[in-house]
Amino acid sequence: MAEKVDYATLKRGGFMRQKQKNRFSLRLHSVGGAFSSDDIRNIGDIADRYGNGTVHFTARQGVEIPFVKLEDVESIRADLARVGLRPGVCGPRVRTVTACQGSTVCPSANIDTQDIARKIDERYYGMELPHKFKFGVTGCHNNCLKAEENDVGIKGSCRVKWKEDPCISCGICVTACREHAIEMTDDGKIAVDYAACTSCGRCQRACPTDAWETHPAYTLTFGGQFGSTLIKGQECIPPIDDEETLFRVTDAAVGYFKDHANKGERMGKMLARIGRDEFEETIKEAYRG
Amino acid sequence: MADFNVADKVDITDVVCPVTFVKTKIALEELDEGQILQVHLAEGEPLQNVPRSCKEEGHRVLKLENNGDGTFEMYVAKGPDDEA
Numbered sequence: 001m002a003e004k005v006d007y008a009t010l011k012r013g014g015f016m017r018q019k020q021k022n023r024f025s026l027r028l029h030s031v032g033g034a035f036s037s038d039d040i041r042n043i044g045d046i047a048d049r050y051g052n053g054t055v056h057f058t059a060r061q062g063v064e065i066p067f068v069k070l071e072d073v074e075s076i077r078a079d080l081a082r083v084g085l086r087p088g089v090c091g092p093r094v095r096t097v098t099a100c101q102g103s104t105v106c107p108s109a110n111i112d113t114q115d116i117a118r119k120i121d122e123r124y125y126g127m128e129l130p131h132k133f134k135f136g137v138t139g140c141h142n143n144c145l146k147a148e149e150n151d152v153g154i155k156g157s158c159r160v161k162w163k164e165d166p167c168i169s170c171g172i173c174v175t176a177c178r179e180h181a182i183e184m185t186d187d188g189k190i191a192v193d194y195a196a197c198t199s200c201g202r203c204q205r206a207c208p209t210d211a212w213e214t215h216p217a218y219t220l221t222f223g224g225q226f227g228s229t230l231i232k233g234q235e236c237i238p239p240i241d242d243e244e245t246l247f248r249v250t251d252a253a254v255g256y257f258k259d260h261a262n263k264g265e266r267m268g269k270m271l272a273r274i275g276r277d278e279f280e281e282t283i284k285e286a287y288r289g
Numbered sequence: 290m291a292d293f294n295v296a297d298k299v300d301i302t303d304v305v306c307p308v309t310f311v312k313t314k315i316a317l318e319e320l321d322e323g324q325i326l327q328v329h330l331a332e333g334e335p336l337q338n339v340p341r342s343c344k345e346e347g348h349r350v351l352k353l354e355n356n357g358d359g360t361f362e363m364y365v366a367k368g369p370d371d372e373a
Contacts, residue, residue, distance in 0.1 A: 170353030176337055208340035208350035 005070065014087030015073060018066065025056065025066040026076065027088035032099030032117035033061030042083040050076045061098045062088060092131045094124040099137040100145045109139030110201050111156030111216050123247065124254060130261035133254065141200035148233040149226035151267040152253050157217040157239040158201030162190040167211035173203035199239050218246050222253055222283065223268035231268035236280040237287040245287060252286035293351065293364050296324035301339065302331045302360060309335045310342045317348060320367045325351065328363040336361055
């Protein structure tokens with residue numbers, strides 16, 4: 001190992017320099033914290049072979065194998081590739097896309113977060129940008145995945161419309177609504193104040209007779225970060241009804257960040273510096289199509 | 290009181306989730322398809338979850354009455370057995 005070590009290249013390839021000399025924590029590519037049981041067994045085998053037999057689950061659903069030696073970098077890459085795994089990324093680029101379990105598992109979820117996370121990963125993962133860029137996808141307004149702490153957060157929403165026929169006028173939806181946006185009239189009809197409705201979907205989830213027409217939607221927040229400075233991502237458009245619009249809007253957000261952020265500046269800091277008006281107009285244009 | 294031919298009653302105000310639904314489920318298991326169970330339940334979490342869970346298990350929620358004291362009466366008709 002006489003050559004000079006290019007730490008930046010190693011870091012880009014997911015090899016994180018440890019405090020111990022010549023040891024690296026190897027970050028793996030992951031999406032939404034989803035791994036097969038075979039993946040987990042293979043990761044364990046590789047940690048035994050190249051590390052110290054431990055594996056670290058990171059704060060953002062990543063997996064790292066610590067105590068990997070520099071001279072093993074190429075062979076561990078090859079071993080990972082053989083079992084369908086690959087190193088992740090660090091540095092100024094699009095990072096691990098996080099997601100909750102979503103509608104394939106969770107009774108509360110309004111959207112298939114894992115599917116959306118995989119599509120975002122395919123579209124953006126590792127893309128070079130002025131600074132790190134994080135996407136998070138959460139299935140409902142319970143917000144287990146903390147959408148607003150990401151540069152772009154996606155939250156599953158549910159547009160609702162009352163159906164008179166199956167309704168038994170039980171009033172559960174009225175008590176379920178946290179925005180007090182639902183009222184029951186004296187003759188047992190349901191009225192929704194859509195100005196107050198956040199499309200969280202609690203009314204239709206609590207309904208014992210499926211008396212709601214529902215449509216999944218994506219509520220987006222922009223400019224969040226939760227590191228040394230805390231900034232909560234903010235909404236600027238209504239919930240999005242379809243995937244095509246969703247990706248048009250995320251393309252616009254990533255593109256604007258690429259064109260306007262200074263090196264080493266997160267989206268939230270960029271928006272604080274130059275203001276949100278032009279950015280929000282760009283997002284609204286993309287939303288309208 | 291609603292005008293239902295109630296086959297059995299169960300009070301779930303003395304237990305917390307998930308026992309609320311378990312108690313309801315056990316009471317429903319004793320009934321035949323179409324028979325009606327009256328469930329005395331508290332507002333809040335039991336009200337948000339127990340009626341919905343009954344629906345998801347194939348039973349039919351007929352009516353909910355607000356007792357005005359923080360409790361409700363739910364009338365639920367037993368659905369077809371899964372095993373059948």
